[in-house]
Amino acid sequence: MRIRRFGLLAILLVAGAVTTSALAQASPSGTLVVALDATPANLDQMSNTTLEVVFPAGHIYETLFAFDTSFRPQPGLVESYEVDETGSTWTFTLRQGVLFHNGDTMTVDDVEASYNRWRTTSQIARQWDDVIFERIDDNTFRLVSLTARGNMLFDLAQTSQALVISPAEVIEGVAANELTEYIGTGPFMFDSMVPDQYVRVRAFPDYVSRDEPSSGRAGGKEALVEMVEFRIIKDVPTRVAALRAGEIDVVPAGISGSDRPTLEADPDITVQIVRGFQKWGPIFNGARPLGGNQVLRQAVAAVLDHEELALAMVGDPDLFEIHPGLPIADSFFSSDVAADSFDQRDPDKARRLLEEAGYNGEELVIISTKSNVLQDKMATVMEAQLEEIGMNVRIDWYDGATIRQVRTQPDQWDIIPAGWGTTFDPAIYGQAFTCESGSWTGHCYPELDEIFERAAEAFDPGDRKEIYEELQRAMLEEFVPQILLADFHALRAYRSNLSGVQDYKDFIAWNVSKE
């Protein structure tokens, strides 16, 4: 009897131990397969802006700050920060005990090395010439600039050409796009990459998560799957077929509107609309007589029918939203200022302005490509709309690689259809429309530069919003370097056995589980 009792106790103890162990180790399992529509050349997130780099690399690397779902920067690798009353001296304290995937603990030395490299690879960092990095101790550093830096946290939270933190010994002296060792602090670590086939990242068991609730790229992160495979599938129908067949789990973007009914009819698939995924519109070449004629640009803005253009571009009225804001709709800096100068559809006004501009039937050259449906349709419909007011328009068609070269040759074009990623801070337009940016668009207006500078220095978000409204008025009513047609949304589809998929602009695999 004693033996029996002992035996029962032993069984219960063993069973209890097994259960406790199983719960404690609740380890991630399964593989999440995510389709990418293009091949990343590498995973150097500091040097690249493309989604095929940002999607996988964004799981390996982390930034000092991270955007939440409202696109407000929240602390990431930083524990806390202070800023002086002038807004020019920022002191940051790092989270302690954050481990790199090679097992080393992150220190300020790694942040300084990452910062130094970022200054050479990033377009945003070109505006950081007056900033000095000061090391205070192993966990604290200071960024000091000559002027106030209201957009400091926004810049630190960017995911394109991002200031991601890597071990100093891995990145010191490595030029842009020449990184070969991918070591970060993220919830997933680099596993393998086969060119034109896949990128695999696997759960990092020693990841140290933040405690806050997850929101966008900010907050707590947990790898609930063992492996994430980013599989490169370039053909849209093939991506859709692979999703329907259950071979892949997620198509994060790049589904055409015509596939939407089929996917929505499939009970095993969930379809999301990712709002404000891109902004598109024609950019004028400020270095050419026509593109550089401000009144002529206003004439073009007066005649364009944004709805007709947007519908032709995406073929589904649910996949765009027309509003005058420089940032995407419903974001913090969004505003209706200068709405009268937006989507006017006024041919009479346009003709008047053309006359005022001294237009005499000179040929306006639009460059475009058939390899991008948005550029293709925008150019075609715009040509028709401009011809209605008597403009002499020619479209020069190029393949995708050639148009990228032609747009750097100012004597070749007047208008190019161009897009921006999710735009929640209008500061990004400074990359194309300021005198200092070394811009390829040929626009240089001291008045716009001055507004961009004031916005960058404004520390209070409310003040910045007012300055951005000023910028919006100047860009829509006066300078018109680009006519932003609409916010274009993306379709994201995934197998319904997944839970935790966010409708955030980037696809995020942490906190996603697969039944």
Add this chain to the structure above:
Amino acid sequence: MSGIARYAIVRLVSLIPVLFIVALVAFALLRLMPGDPATAMLPVDAPLWQIEMLRTQLALDQPLPIQFYRFITRLASGDLGASLFFRLPVIELIALRFESTLILALTSLALAMAVGIPIGVWAADRRGTLLDQSLMATSLIGVSVPNFWLGLMLILAFAVERRWFPVTGWVSITDDPVQTMRFLVLPTIALGMSVAASIARMSRSTMLEVLSQDYVRTGRAKGVAHRSLLYKHSLRNAMIPLMAAIGVSFSSLLGGAVVTETVFNIPGLGSMLVDSVARRDFPVLQALLLLFAATNVVVHLFVDLTYVLFDPRIQYG
């Protein structure tokens, strides 16, 4: 050394000047092509300073004669250079993709021959009958149906609705031959059917020509069995022009299965060629053009050598 071996060696040695000319022409044409690797690799809104920095990194700012000298001296030592896009040795990238292309080309050609030649022979044998007309009408449809459409229909029917085969991907034959075969079935059908159709039409016309020869009539008059007359005496003679056409098909399958590779997401040389053009990845393009030229020479040499099998009167050396 036998005559045939000497013939093969001479043909292979003739590859060297051919490859040199191809290298020269490829280098020149690619540099004449509009578009620039640096702008192709960077985002569309990349600032000019970044483009210039990348051009310097990739040594594209060097004068063309220097670039050509470096390319040709490397090539002479067997080094095909490194991809501008991936910064990996070109030979590694080609090795990753050669297997799938070769196997797909072989299986598609085997299917095309297995289907196309018998159809062509039957149709020629029953010239003018309903069978002949329906076989040729079917083959006309086979030639006309676009590969991508057939591929997508096969995917919908046998991979999405009935999950018998995978939609996308590739498993190396050294890792799992059974899985490789599963991945091969649909693309082989999609690619092989149009080749089968054209082989069928060509087989029929060459067979018709042979069947009208005097020796066939004589054989028939002498009472040679119909089957023997058809397959042993006629088909063997018809195979010589047919083999030349099959050789051309095989060469184009090796480099031109772009659409099928794209639809089935197979990492092959055809899609690599298209991707590299879009990326203006000159070293990869140069290497692929050299590879295709060499493959063409070798395939046609092989075809020439097979003539001996069909016509003992042909001798080399």
